[in-house]
Amino acid sequence: MNKVPNNKAWFLVLPVFLLVAFSAIIPIMTVVNYSVQDIFDQNTSYFVGAEWYREMLRSPRLLDSLMRQFTYSFSVLVIEVPLGIAVALMMPAKGRMASLCLILVAIPLLIPWNVVGTIWQTFSRADIGLFGWLVNSVGIDYNYASNPGDAWFTVLLMDVWHWTSLIALLCYSGLRAIPEAFYQAARIDRASKWAVFRYIQLPRLKNVLVIGVLLRFMDSFMIYTEPFVLTGGGPGNSTTFLSQALTKMAIGQFDLGPAAAFSLIYYLIVLLVCYLFFTIINQQDNAK
Amino acid sequence: MAEIHLKSLAHSYSSDPKNPGDYAIREMNHVWAHGGAYALLGPSGCGKSTMLNIMSGLLSPSEGQVLFDGVEVNNVPPEERNIAQVFQFPVIYDSMTVFDNLAFPLRNMKTPEIQVQSRVQEIAEVLELTSLLKRRASNLTADEKQKVSMGRGLVRSDVSAILFDEPLTVIDPQLKWKLRRKLKEIHQQFNITMVYVTHDQLEASTFAEKIAVMYGGQIVQFGSPRELFERPNHAFVGYFIGSPGMNLIEVQRCEGGVSFGKSVVHLEPPLLSLLDNMTSNNLKVGIRPEFIHVWDEPTDDAYCCDLIGVEDLGTYKILRLKLEGCELKVRIDEDSQVPVGKAYISFPEQWLKLYVDEYLVEAAVESEVLTHE
Numbered sequence: 055m056n057k058v059p060n061n062k063a064w065f066l067v068l069p070v071f072l073l074v075a076f077s078a079i080i081p082i083m084t085v086v087n088y089s090v091q092d093i094f095d096q097n098t099s100y101f102v103g104a105e106w107y108r109e110m111l112r113s114p115r116l117l118d119s120l121m122r123q124f125t126y127s128f129s130v131l132v133i134e135v136p137l138g139i140a141v142a143l144m145m146p147a148k149g150r151m152a153s154l155c156l157i158l159v160a161i162p163l164l165i166p167w168n169v170v171g172t173i174w175q176t177f178s179r180a181d182i183g184l185f186g187w188l189v190n191s192v193g194i195d196y197n198y199a200s201n202p203g204d205a206w207f208t209v210l211l212m213d214v215w216h217w218t219s220l221i222a223l224l225c226y227s228g229l230r231a232i233p234e235a236f237y238q239a240a241r242i243d244r245a246s247k248w249a250v251f252r253y254i255q256l257p258r259l260k261n262v263l264v265i266g267v268l269l270r271f272m273d274s275f276m277i278y279t280e281p282f283v284l285t286g287g288g289p290g291n292s293t294t295f296l297s298q299a300l301t302k303m304a305i306g307q308f309d310l311g312p313a314a315a316f317s318l319i320y321y322l323i324v325l326l327v328c329y330l331f332f333t334i335i336n337q338q339d340n341a342k
Numbered sequence: 343m344a345e346i347h348l349k350s351l352a353h354s355y356s357s358d359p360k361n362p363g364d365y366a367i368r369e370m371n372h373v374w375a376h377g378g379a380y381a382l383l384g385p386s387g388c389g390k391s392t393m394l395n396i397m398s399g400l401l402s403p404s405e406g407q408v409l410f411d412g413v414e415v416n417n418v419p420p421e422e423r424n425i426a427q428v429f430q431f432p433v434i435y436d437s438m439t440v441f442d443n444l445a446f447p448l449r450n451m452k453t454p455e456i457q458v459q460s461r462v463q464e465i466a467e468v469l470e471l472t473s474l475l476k477r478r479a480s481n482l483t484a485d486e487k488q489k490v491s492m493g494r495g496l497v498r499s500d501v502s503a504i505l506f507d508e509p510l511t512v513i514d515p516q517l518k519w520k521l522r523r524k525l526k527e528i529h530q531q532f533n534i535t536m537v538y539v540t541h542d543q544l545e546a547s548t549f550a551e552k553i554a555v556m557y558g559g560q561i562v563q564f565g566s567p568r569e570l571f572e573r574p575n576h577a578f579v580g581y582f583i584g585s586p587g588m589n590l591i592e593v594q595r596c597e598g599g600v601s602f603g604k605s606v607v608h609l610e611p612p613l614l615s616l617l618d619n620m621t622s623n624n625l626k627v628g629i630r631p632e633f634i635h636v637w638d639e640p641t642d643d644a645y646c647c648d649l650i651g652v653e654d655l656g657t658y659k660i661l662r663l664k665l666e667g668c669e670l671k672v673r674i675d676e677d678s679q680v681p682v683g684k685a686y687i688s689f690p691e692q693w694l695k696l697y698v699d700e701y702l703v704e705a706a707v708e709s710e711v712l713t714h715e
Contacts, residue, residue, distance in 0.1 A: 238400050239433035243447040243494055244421040253446070257437035 088314035106315035116316055118291065119299040120323075123275060126295060130213050130274040131267060137214065138221025138266070139259065143251070145226055156226070159219045171283025174212040178284075198285060202292035205285045209293050212280055217273070221266045228262040229255060264335055268328055275324055296320055344410050344424060344502035344535055346374040346397055351406035353392055359404070366392040368559040369406065374537060376502070379529045381546035382539045384556035385582065390539045393556070394505045397537070398427045426495025427505045431512060432487035436480040440471060443479045444493045451498070465497045468528060485517045489524075496528065503535035510545065522549055543583050555579045571630070572693075577700045580628045586660060588628045589670045590697070600625055600696070603666025605645055607689065613696060616703055626697040631660065631673040633693035637686040638679070644686040652680055661685065 089106055093099040110116050141159065146152045165173070180186040180197050189196040198208040232254065240250045278297040281287065287294035287302075294302075300320065304313035353367040362368060367389045374380055374397075382390050395401040396408060399420035407414050415423060435443050444462045453461075466472045469489045474482065479490060488509055495504045506525075510518045526549065529536050538549050546553045547567035554564045555578070562576035563569075574580035580588030593600035595617070599608040607627055609617065617625075637644050647665035654676075661672040663685055672687065674680075696703050 233431065233433075235429040235431060235433050238395075238420075238427070239429060239491065239494075241400065241420045242398060242425070242427050244450040245446070246450065249446075249450060253435045253437060257435070 085314045085317055088310050089318055091311055093310050102311065106311045107319070110312055110315045110319060113312075115299060115303075116296075116319070119294055119296050122292075122294065123296045126210070126277070127271055127274040129210055130217070131270055133210070133214050134218045134221050134270060135263065135267060138218045139225050139263075141218065141222035142225035142229055143255070145222070147230065156223070159222055159226075162216050162219050163223075165216070167279035168283050170212060170216050171280040174208060174215075174280070175284050178208050200289055202289055205289060205293050209281050209284060212284060213274060213277070216280070217270060220269065221263075224262040224266045225259055228259040232258050264332075268331065271327065271331070272324060275327075345376045345412075346503060346535065346537075347407075347409040347412070348372045348393075348397075349407040349409055351396070351403050351408065353389075353396060353401065353403045353405070362559075365559050367396070367403075370560055372554070372561055372564070374503075374535055376535055377533050379526070379536045379549060379551050380538065381550035381553045382537055382556060383541065383543060383546040383553050383582075385541055388556045389559040390541075390556055391507055394427065394507050394537065394539055397503075398425050398505050399423045400427075424500045424502045425505065426498065426501045426503075427507065428488070428492050428495060428509045430508045432484060432491045434479040434482070434487050434490050436478075438479055439475065440466075440477055440479050440482070440490055441475040443490050444471075444475075444497050447494050447498050461497055461499070465493050468496070468531070469493050469524070485513045485521060488513060488521070492525075492528075496532065496534075501534065503537065506536065506538040508539055508541070510540075518545070525549060543585075555582065557582070573702070574628070574695065575702050577626055577628060577697045580630070580695070580697075584630055584632075586631055586671045586673070588630050588695075589634070589668075590626045590628045591668050591670075593625045593627050594623070595625065600627060602668065605666050607694065609696065610691070613704065617696070617698070620698050620703070622699045624699050626700075627689075628695045628697055629689050629693055631671040633690055634670065634672045635688045635690055636661070636672060636674060636678070636681065637688065638681075640686050641688070644688045647685055647687060649681055649683060649685050663687065 090101060090103060091099045092102045092105075145155045145159070162170075177183045178186045178198055180190050186196060186198070195201075196204050198204045236254050236258075237250065240254055245253070276297055277295055278301070281293050281295060282298055285293045287298050297320075300313060300316050303309050303316060349371055350369055351367060351371070352365055352369040354365045356364045359365055382393065384390050392401065396403045399415065399418060399422075402416055408416055410423065420427075435446060438446070441462055444465060445458045448458045448461060462475075463472070466475055469492065471486070471489055471493060474486060479487065482490065492504075492509070495501055510521060513521060522545065525536070525538075528534075536549075538546070540546050540549075550567075552564060552566055553570055554561045555570065555576070556562070557576065557578040563574065563579045565573075565575075570579055570583045574583065574588060577588075577590055581590060591602050593602045593607065595601075596606060599606055599614070600617075601607065640646065645665055647663040647670065649661060650664050650669070651662040653660040653662070656676070658676055659674050659678070659680065661674060661680070663670045663672060665687075670687075672685075
């Protein structure tokens with residue numbers, strides 16, 4: 055069959071092209087454009103090449119907040135994933151209690167980010183906050199506004215409170231999808247509770263956990279609102295994470311060039327980590 | 343050894359059963375002798391799986407007793423019974439290799455690894471899984487998976503009974519044959535009691551020495567495939583076994599026998615006197631399509647009926663006849679002459695069965711009366 059060349063067909067691709075252009079390509083290219091220029095005002099700018107990238111990668115400000123960010127995301131995952139699985143395992147499978155538990159577990163997810171920050175800001179205050187006051191009254195010196203360790207603890211606790219539910223709900227749905235026959239077979243095979251978890255439940259939770267881990271990694275890696283409301287990045291810079299450092303630079307100091315380079319590096323890191331994670335998981339699947 | 347005795351067993355899923363309809367299993371007594379190959383046959387929802395789960399311990403019966411070799415095990419959990427169960431859909435542990443799957447029950451029992459190795463090899467050989475041992479179980483085909491789940495039952499040396507819950511549902515027809523033959527071989531080799539739940543009579547009769555037919559939560563007959571065919575104890579057995587099933591005609595009492603429409607079926611005196619002692623008016627006569635005699639021309643005792651259809655099934659033909667408003671099926675040989683318009687049939691007395699309240703009534707002349715516990 056002879057192919058008839060018809061360039062009109064390109065018009066059919068046009069809507070998609072426009073959509074992608076406006077939603078992704080143009081905004082990103084704007085940032086790329088900023089990142090290679092030194093901008094003084096609207097009419098004065100100089101091309102500086104990769105200078106801002108070099109500077110940013112050497113900048114202690116970025117590197118410190120990057121380290122903090124990795125530590126934070128890692129801690130979040132290490133706490134929330136096992137905890138979420140544990141919560142899902144403890145939730146009743148059916149009946150009225152199941153619905154009640156689902157609603158209770160889902161509540162933190164429905165609260166706006168900045169409200170979460172405000173709740174914990176008040177809740178943890180040593181003078182008027184119930185949590186802060188209780189901790190102090192049992193003799194532990196606790197003040198998130200002055201002690202970096204306490205600030206970290208509070209920010210993590212807030213994230214765990216806010217987002218463990220997501221993992222729990224994902225796992226809960228995964229657990230409900232396991233046919234009853236698997237549990238029955240396991241009983242007949244005399245599997246211990248641990249073996250049931252290890253060989254039936256966990257393998258069957260893998261898919262939801264991959265999604266859960268990815269979502270939690272990306273969200274926690276980009277976290278801004280809650281620590282901003284709770285600690286404002288302090289004390290000092292101890293809870294200043296990447297996006298907050300970036301915002302300070304771009305909006306606070308109007309360093310558009312370095313901030314643009316910073317954003318692109320930030321973006322590439324998120325992309326790279328997700329890509330690596332996904333590839334490793336997929337490779338494991340196809341390995342045997 | 344395991345003789346499984348179900349003693350006045352009944353089970354209801356509702357906590358407060360009032361009428362018989364609330365029961366998944368109605369009160370019954372039954373013994374599965376040690377080392378037998380049995381099938382539990384019945385339509386969907388008749389209580390087959392419930393009964394299986396009660397035997398394996400996944401369910402605790404609401405009434406009556408389950409005895410293993412005379413010891414009550416009602417409240418013994420499945421993990422402490424010497425029983426294995428194979429489910430309708432193959433249950434395998436996806437993340438493990440075939441070897442680890444087969445070794446799983448042994449390792450759970452803390453069997454020394456050397457024994458695990460030799461035992462798994464042995465069972466893999468029997469099931470022809472040796473070449474797959476190193477493969478991940480999730481990549482197997484349905485029949486291989488089902489063999490693995492059977493293997494997990496066989497691998498335990500303490501297992502004295504295996505219960506199969508429609509294990510071949512998801513298997514291709516050709517492989518079904520192979521697997522069923524494999525099961526028979528295994529049965530002979532291992533001296534294990536096997537109870538095989540199915541709703542397929544062919545599957546039941548090729549696998550089992552004796553078949554228990556379940557209907558409405560009860561075992562209505564327990565016998566060899568031939569007994570079920572020739573002497574169905576319950577109208578349902580007649581209808582369910584055979585292809586097509588037994589012709590059942592509702593009849594009334596009349597002088598010298600029973601009647602339907604204007605036709606009279608004469609009964610022998612012993613049977614008549616039995617019938618006279620019963621009050622029920624739920625009477626049926628049944629005759630298998632194979633046993634109806636078709637005459638070429640009218641005879642004295644033949645009934646004349648209209649031919650309404652013929653189905654040619656290749657190796658035999660089914661005639662659909664209408665007699666006094668009842669449809670009857672008659673099975674004739676492929677090369678027999680098909681009557682035109684009208685057919686003359688008679689019911690050979692030895693194959694004509696009388697059912698009162700659905701149960702077979704016959705004069706006690708038969709030599710091999712079934713002991714139906």
